[in-house]
Amino acid sequence: MAEQAKITSFEALENFRSALILFLADAHRSVDEVGDAIRQTRQWIQHDQRMHWEGLRRKWQQKLDQATQELMSARLSTLRDSTTMQENAVRKAKAALSEAEDKLRALKQWGRNYDNAVDPLTKGLESLRYQLDHELPKGVSFLLQAQKILEGYAETPAPGAEPPPVIDPETPPQ
Numbered sequence: 001m002a003e004q005a006k007i008t009s010f011e012a013l014e015n016f017r018s019a020l021i022l023f024l025a026d027a028h029r030s031v032d033e034v035g036d037a038i039r040q041t042r043q044w045i046q047h048d049q050r051m052h053w054e055g056l057r058r059k060w061q062q063k064l065d066q067a068t069q070e071l072m073s074a075r076l077s078t079l080r081d082s083t084t085m086q087e088n089a090v091r092k093a094k095a096a097l098s099e100a101e102d103k104l105r106a107l108k109q110w111g112r113n114y115d116n117a118v119d120p121l122t123k124g125l126e127s128l129r130y131q132l133d134h135e136l137p138k139g140v141s142f143l144l145q146a147q148k149i150l151e152g153y154a155e156t157p158a159p160g161a162e163p164p165p166v167i168d169p170e171t172p173p174q
Contacts, residue, residue, distance in 0.1 A: 027128075049107050063093040067089035067090040
């Protein structure tokens with residue numbers, strides 16, 4: 001006849017279940033942080049950086065217009081021998097304006113490509129969120145049920161073993 005299993009500690013199951021609950025809390029927090037970072041990055045690309053570089057483009061366009069005007073005035077003036085300073089200012093403004101326009105073109109492309117690049121990763125994140133919200137809590141429940149079943153099993157006497165004597169509190173010991 002088979003012997004009764006010898007279960008000596010349920011602590012390992014309880015420790016694992018506790019660790020799983022802590023993991024769930026940390027994983028939920030991490031998934032939420034990643035979701036927030038995705039939204040913030042989209043906002044940064046599509047709004048914040050666009051506004052920043054559009055402002056710089058306007059600023060450098062104004063500086064270019066002013067420098068071009070000063071260069072024309074210097075060329076028309078018979079009092080000045082050299083227009084080098086004005087030419088350098090025009091070159092500097094053109095370079096800065098060109099950089100701002102390049103950044104804006106890059107931002108527009110990033111904005112168009114952002115969702116296509118991020119969507120597959122976001123779907124994986126949503127799959128992980130589903131596992132964290134639905135499947136792992138089932139695992140926590142299962143561990144609790146298994147622990148209760150094993151505790152009940154450990155309390156039952158082995159087949160063929162004598163039941164423990166029932167002590168009547170009314171009867172004095174012999």
